[in-house]
Amino acid sequence: MAKMYYEHHADLSYLQGKTVAIVGYGSQGHAQAQNLRDSGVKVVIGLRKGKSWDQAAADGFEVFEVDEAVKRADVVQMLLPDEVQAKVYHDSVAPHLEAGNALMFSHGFNIHFKQIVPPKDVDVLLVAPKSPGHLLRRVYEQGFGVPSLIAVEQDATGKAKELALAYCKGIGSTKAGVIETTFKEETETDLFGEQAVLCGGVSQLIKSGFETLVEAGYQPEIAYFECLHELKLIVDLIYEGGLSGMRYSVSDTAEFGDYVSGKRVVAEPSREAMKQILKEIQDGTFARRWIKENEEGRNEFQAMRREEKEHEIERVGSQLRKLMVWDKKEVPVNQ
Numbered sequence: 001m002a003k004m005y006y007e008h009h010a011d012l013s014y015l016q017g018k019t020v021a022i023v024g025y026g027s028q029g030h031a032q033a034q035n036l037r038d039s040g041v042k043v044v045i046g047l048r049k050g051k052s053w054d055q056a057a058a059d060g061f062e063v064f065e066v067d068e069a070v071k072r073a074d075v076v077q078m079l080l081p082d083e084v085q086a087k088v089y090h091d092s093v094a095p096h097l098e099a100g101n102a103l104m105f106s107h108g109f110n111i112h113f114k115q116i117v118p119p120k121d122v123d124v125l126l127v128a129p130k131s132p133g134h135l136l137r138r139v140y141e142q143g144f145g146v147p148s149l150i151a152v153e154q155d156a157t158g159k160a161k162e163l164a165l166a167y168c169k170g171i172g173s174t175k176a177g178v179i180e181t182t183f184k185e186e187t188e189t190d191l192f193g194e195q196a197v198l199c200g201g202v203s204q205l206i207k208s209g210f211e212t213l214v215e216a217g218y219q220p221e222i223a224y225f226e227c228l229h230e231l232k233l234i235v236d237l238i239y240e241g242g243l244s245g246m247r248y249s250v251s252d253t254a255e256f257g258d259y260v261s262g263k264r265v266v267a268e269p270s271r272e273a274m275k276q277i278l279k280e281i282q283d284g285t286f287a288r289r290w291i292k293e294n295e296e297g298r299n300e301f302q303a304m305r306r307e308e309k310e311h312e313i314e315r316v317g318s319q320l321r322k323l324m325v326w327d328k329k330e331v332p333v334n335q
């Protein structure tokens with residue numbers, strides 16, 4: 001059983017008298033910064049001039065260029081997009097890190113794949129909330145927290161884990177539960193999950209189902225409901241009660257169809273592909289490809305993004321979602 005930590009394991013005093021620089025004020029940055037501030041931790045924000053800078057200032061934070069924020073900080077949490085972290089680290093973070101500081105991340109990519117190699121005299125920690133940033137903030141405001149993962153890569157001060165747990169308490173996560181992992185495990189499983197199941201696997205499954213129905217002559221709107229819209233309702237049931245909870249709620253016909261057909265759709269070739277994908281994550285093939293793609297201006301990435309946006313399911317979906325009046329406060333006129 002994985003080791004779990006809760007409120008009584010964490011002591012906020014490890015952050016007392018310290019300044020935390022949150023570098024980046026996007027999805028995770030704004031949420032972690034605001035939660036820490038509301039927990040009584042001193043927070044400054046490190047950014048470049050622009051949209052996020054204006055937002056952080058409007059939210060009442062002291063905002064500085066990254067160099068300046070790091071100079072003022074004892075704890076530096078890197079919440080920039082993973083693909084820009086290494087450059088910003090080398091230019092603006094590394095020159096100002098002092099012995100005994102802590103360098104933190106919410107995803108292990110740059111440490112695990114050695115894009116960032118911190119000096120030996122700083123703590124290197126991971127606090128990775130298992131939730132999008134906006135939910136991290138909303139759940140905290142409701143008086144609770146989302147679960148997080150922690151990991152210690154370097155323990156220069158001898159108090160790295162205590163600091164990670166204090167940080168988790170500050171963002172609300174020890175209310176929900178914190179699991180200990182390693183940078184390697186977090187990085188590899190996170191990449192695998194998003195590629196094989198959560199983003200890649202699910203998107204492809206939805207599109208294949210939709211295309212099969214539409215090619216067979218069914219109305220795209222109906223195909224959209226069956227293969228995309230209802231997915232949320234099914235996932236909610238799985239989230240609450242596991243696969244058995246979902247199967248308890250659907251009809252016996254659906255449950256029987258699940259058993260006999262699911263294994264045919266996601267069969268041995270998919271499992272073989274998953275194993276190959278995992279291997280390419282573990283041996284660094286995927287990381288090298290993504291780093292190179294960024295270095296070369298992201299042309300392949302942008303082309304795939306455009307192509308996917310033009311898929312028929314996206315057009316049908318954006319029209320249909322406007323008409324889903326049960327989601328909206330006002331009923332549209334003439335519909």
Ligand code: NDP
Nearest residue numbers: 024025026027028048050051052079080081106107132133
């Ligand atoms: P976002 O893309 O939402 O935000 C990035 C922030 O970095 C923005 O405020 C942006 O400001 C700023 N920024 C970008 N480039 C620079 C630069 N060169 N110099 C200074 N600031 C810059 O990032 P996320 O919150 O999604 O991701 C942050 C980290 O959290 C990543 O490691 C990610 O893997 C991890 N993570 C994210 C989750 C999520 O919910 N999204 C979940 C768990 C982990 P500007 O307005 O100037 O562009």
Ligand code: MG
Nearest residue numbers: 107190191194
């Ligand atoms: Mg990820």
Ligand code: MG
Nearest residue numbers: 225226230254
């Ligand atoms: Mg049905």
